[in-house]
Amino acid sequence: MSKPAPHPQRPVVARLRVRYAKRGRMRFASARDFQRSLERALRRAHVPVAYTQGFSPHPRISYAPAVPTGVASEAEYVEIALQQAVTPDELAAALDAALPDGFDVVSVIEAQGPSLGERVSGPGTGSVWRIRFDGVAATELDAAVTAVMALHSWTRERTTKSGHTQIDVRTALISASVVESDHNEPDCAILQAVVRHGTPSVRPDDVLAVLRDVAGLDPPVPPVATRLAQGPLDEKSGAVLDPLS
């Protein structure tokens, strides 16, 4: 007796790009945690996602590199392939309603132009980070940031899947400044930084490491980092543009 052929999957008819946020306690989700939640939300919402062919089909979803576990984001991206057309508005409403609170859909567009990966994390892209330091005075943070920005280069070792890599944190930092905290967040200092993406990219923990090692900044509680934006980086102005526009 031979093995029956797997069920044929329907072809991809459209691709939608989704910007989503990872907020509040959901910042403790890892990239894989989010992926499982997304796949289940898509099934609950009856979104006609396309699947790969073969004996163990999986949904055709491409993920741009995600923020690390413990880091929040206002600007994460995925591209979802569909076997049946759905408008961006329909997907946005259905998916946002189905996702657990804290994973929120920000916007959806039809895929166009260069690949999502290129737009979000390819050469010439960057991220805007906001890092909240509870129990740290703005003046103290400002002094530390000034000391770091005065350097030309500062490298640290990072362990990656392929071994140890040297990563130049300072060179990747396009700008870093202390910004006003709003009235909801008293007794804290807020750092906003623009970072150029690389391989590997500088992450908030690298920024915290340079502040600690260069300027002795030792926050009493773990700072909370949020990615505010990522996409094409205008090196001259230091602005990060919308990758879906």
Add this chain to the structure above:
Amino acid sequence: MESHFHLIEPLLPRVRKPLQYVGGEVGSVVKPWGEDASTVRWALMYPDAYEVGLPNQGVQILYEVLNEQPDTIAERTYAVLPDLEALMREHGVPQLTVDAHRPVGAFDVLGVSFATELGYTNLLTALDLAGIPLHAADRDDRHPLVLAGGHAAFNPEPVADFIDAAVLGDGEEIVTAVTEVVRGWKRDGRPGGRDELLGRLAAGGGVYVPRFYDVSYAEDGTVAAVVPNRAGVPGRVHKHTVSDLDAWPYPAKPLVPLAETVHERYSVEIFRGCTRGCRFCQAGMITRPVRERSITTVGAMVDTGLEASGLAEVGLLSLSSADHSEIGEIATDLADRYEGTNTSLSLPSTRVDAFNVTLADELARNGRRSGLTFAPEGGSERMRKVINKMVTSDDLIRTVTTAYASGWRHVKLYFMCGLPTETDEDVLEIADLARQVIRAGREASGRRDIRCTVSIGGFVPKPHTPFQWAAQLDHEGTDARLRRLRDELRRDRDYAKAIGLRYHDGKPGIVEGLLSRGDRRVGAVIEQVWRDGARFDGWSEHFSYDVWANAAQTALAPWGIDLDWYTTRERHHDEVLPWDHLDSGLDKQWLWDDWQDALDAADGHDVADVEDCRWNPCYFCGVCPTLGSSIETGPTGQRLLPLAPVAGAASGGSR
């Protein structure tokens, strides 16, 4: 009671897998704290990490049943891993629920589900972090009632010092009854304090309150008697049996894990109970009689469960799923319903027969045929007679031949080591059997790359089974026997690569044996190992045999007994067993006669198999008349109709 999340939040960036502590899963419920006198609040604990505890069916069912009741709150709590425990102690953060992050110590009842005895130390950690005195005797009206359930609660004596009460059997109905007793006592203004509440619970014989029973010991160290020490408390406490599973279609809104867990699927229990009569199997003995869920309820549960959860895998659970009276129809109809939806169906059945392969083929119609599992349990024909597992070697070879011929590439075989009367030769026969399996598989499939994995677990004698009197094999004996099997499997190079062997060393089994058949004196051992740092004893990376062995030596010496006395000692007919006052419905004399039959079979006497009472006359195990229960099986003659195509909000393109 407001959320205490702000206390734990700053600790989470410093621990492994922090998402397990945040709650907010699809299917989770947060209710207002409510008026104190009329609201009953349960914290439900599965005493292992979230990744193991979340999928637990018992907790999910009770969580939903309780939360459907007005003025009743149920939240969940799991064992925190040692990294977070250390930080919580350093920062004075109490044990919290994951739902609303309320302190466990503020609830009325802490319900703990013990699927295995190896969760006992984790209960102590939770009590301690919650600020609840470890000893029930030290608690007062401010503290939650600590109530144990689950299979291990059929002998809760080792944790009798730490729990206030235990419930035996199915929880769906008794959980509401307990709630109403607690509510009545609170509304009455808590008269008589904790003692009266426990008295009200114990009165009907449906809740076991250890403090109301005195245990005395004979000179030889055995239990002399267990007797009630106050009026109105019955001599024996009975288990609970839900007869109509269709009336309890839970979980209906399954909890969808956010952090990864060991089972990422929607599970439906297709029947409860098993009367195959395997003598080692506690689950099969204590969950009698068999009660089926009908095909239509199973179909409706799968439909609503998948809709509510978005899970892509369904498991049809039971102790022997191929035995459902309409399993063929269930398999075919579900496979039809979900064809083309990328939903996978699985049947964790391990019965050795060709029909099982047919079912697996049907369920895996469109998926990969990776592995099929069968459980002959005993390596030799003689051992299988002893354990009443009516499977011959020919049955096994026929079954695996069918499996390999229909495209399955990998067969897993489950066995036990250390069964009563077992010798090295019985275990070595496993090697021979495995080679026959590979030979048959190569012939049937015409390929060389088929595989077989042999998994072996150490046998631990369990209360309420015919083997409750048996001597457990010591860990040295288990290890030596498994080493010989490993060497035997490696000997023949033509087969060695096709056969995998999975086994664990014998030491954790000895601790499980101590806890399974222990009495109240074992409580001191548990407390000592916990004080010595024992946590997560079911995890090989956390388990330490030496800590247990040392604590057992110290704590049991005053009684003139030791670890071996509890584990490797065979019990005699007249011995009072520590759980004799806990009524699983099984007649003790029937269990003893069955044990004697096993020993006779071991000696080569011709002993009749104990057939399944679903298809054969009653053989008087005692359960149905004692508990007023009866076998509830189909067939119903119903079929599942195709589901109407769902026109979801986001599938508007083709409309």
